[in-house]
Amino acid sequence: MPPETIAGRYHVEREVGRGGMGSVWLCRDELLGRAVAVKQVGRLPGESTTDLARAMREARSSAALNHRNVVAVYDAIEEGDHIWLVMEYVPGRTLSQIVAADGPLPPERAAWIGAQVADGLAAAHARGTVHRDVKPGNILVTDEDLAKISDFGIARTHGDATLTQSGMVTGTPAYFSPEQARGEEASPASDVWALGATLYAAVEGHGPYPEQPNALALLSRIAAEPPTAPERAGVLAEPIGRMLDPDPRSRWAMADASHALHRIHDRNAEAGTREELPVASGPATTALPVTAVAPEEPAGATTTAERPVAEPTGRRGRRRALLAALGVLVLVAAIGLLWWASTTDDPSTSAGPSAERSSRSPSGSPSASRTPSQTPTTQSPSPSETTSNAGQTSGSTQKFVTGYYGVLPDDTRSGWAMLSSGFQKEIGSYGKYRGFWNSIDSVEVTGTSQAGPNAVDAFLTYTRQDGSTASEVRRLFLEQSGDGYLITGDQLER
C-alpha cells in the first residue's frame, strides 16, 4: 500500500494501473494543485539496483523532453526502498487497452495516433534519445485521441552506460526490429520499426509476428523473416511497409513517418468523415514522402512496390502472397501516379525528387527532413507564445528566417542565395527549388521560435495556387555567414 501522501506533497487518490515495475497512482499535487500520475518503482532490500537505475534513467530521459506527445516526468523521488516517478497524468487508456476492448482501429484513427507518437519520438531523437520500448502499452490515448508516448524506462541518451551487462533483453521482443533481434544496438531506426509494428497491431489486432512464449525463438524469427503484410491496413499499408523495412538504412526516418501519417490524417479531416476516405486512395499512396536517408538510391526512384512490408526470404508461399500484394500496390501506385500527374495543386507532391517530398505540407524549401547537425534545445510552443519569447541574441536568426520567407515565393533567386551550397546540393538544382515555389501563391510566417542557437522554428501558412491553404512548423538550421546567415538544412516539426 502506498502512503497517503508521497514526499509530503502528492496526495494519493487511487491506483490507475499496474506495470512490470510497479503500480501507477493518481495523486493530487498539493503544492501546485494539479493531478499527477505517480509510478512506484520497487527496490526491495537486497535486490540489485537495476530497477532504481532504470527508473532514474526514465526520469532523466523524459524530463529533458517537453513535448505534447511525450508524457512529462516532473520529479523522481527516492523514498525508502522505492522510487516515485511523478508524471503528467493522462486520463485515458493505453493503445493496447483500446485495441483489447474495442477491437482493431480504423487505419485513419491509427494513423492519427501514430502521427502524434511519431512527433514525440522525433523530438526525442533530435536530442539523442532512443525510446527503445515503443509498443501499444506505452502509448496513452485520451478520449479526444490525444496520444502521448510514455515509459522511457529503457531509453537512454548517447553516452549512457549500457543497460545490460550480459545480453539480458530489454524492450519488448514482439516489437524488436530485425537488427535488434540480431543483437545490434537500438537506434532511432529501431524506434521507427517498433512504431510500425505498433500501428500494425493497432489495425490488425495482433503484432506483425505470431505470439510465442519463447522469446529467443521469436527473436530469431524476427531476425530472419519479414512480417506478413497486414490485411486491414488500408491507407496505412504503405507507411507500415516503409516503417517495417527490414533494412534500417532504407527504413523511413521518424520524420518521414510523422509526415506520412499526418498527411493521412489531414486528408481524412479534409474528407470530412473517416468512412469517406477511399482505402489506399491515389494521393495517399503516391504522395507519401520518400525518405532521403538511403544515399545509394537515386532520388525519387523509390516506389511502394520497391519497398514491400516483407522482402522475400525463400519461402515460396509467402513470396507468392507477397508478390500478389505487391502487384496490387503497384496498381494502386500507378493509379495514384495518374491522379497525381493530373493535379498540380499539392505543393508537397509537386516538387518531384525524393528530397522534396519529405514534407507533409508545402516545404519552406524543398528539402529532406534530415537529422540536423545542430541539436535543437527546446521544443516549439504555440505560435502565439513564440515570437515574444525570442531573446535578444535569437532575434537576428528569427528575423533572418522571417526575411527568407518574405522574399518567397516571388523572388526565388534571392531565396536560393540564402541557402548554403551544401543545402543547395541536397535539394538538387535551382530549377527544382523554383518549381516547388511556383506552386505556392503566398507563404505567411505566423510566428517564429528559437529552437537552438542556430535553429529557428517557423510557423508557416501556405496558400497554394488553387487557393487552398496548409500550415506547418518547419525548423530551419542556420550557419553564420559574414554579417548574416545561410540556411544549412530544414526539418518538418509539425
Ligand SMILES: Nc1ncnc2c1ncn2[C@@H]1O[C@H](COP(=O)(O)OP(=O)(O)OP(=O)(O)O)[C@@H](O)[C@H]1O
Ligand atoms: N502518466 C500516466 N497517466 C495515467 N495513467 C498512466 C500513466 N502512466 C501509466 N498509466 C497507467 O498505468 C499502467 C501501468 O503503467 P506502466 O508504465 O507501469 O506499465 P507498463 O508500461 O506496462 O510497464 P513496464 O513497461 O514498466 O513493464 C498503464 O497501463 C496505464 O494504464
